[in-house]
Amino acid sequence: MRISGFLLGLAYLLNFGFTVLYWLILVRAITSWVSPDPRNPIVQFLYRVTEPILAPVRMILPLGNRRGIDLSPLVAFLGIIILRKVIISLLINLANKYS
Secondary structure (H helix, E strand, C coil), rough: CCCHHHHHHHHHHHHHHHHHHHHHHHHHHHCCCCCCCCHHHHHHHHHHHHHHHHHHHHCCCCHHHHHHCCEEEEEEHHHHHCCCCCCCHHHHHHHHHHH
């Protein structure tokens, strides 16, 4: 019974983390349309949190940044949705198995 509770708690915690990350990337994408002040602490926080996710995606995309359109947030959204579905489903199924 204890392992199933732990797995369910972990699933809910990861789900919350994926949701927060999704929203942070969305807010960063929207703020990039209005040319925010880079010295703003909120903008700096958004860049510090999301850049480790978006930078590798940009390197993988073939011509995304060269044409002025940054598609990395869209790819990151897709990755978050897939990871959320797979990991959360796996943890919930394991929790149900051990309950």
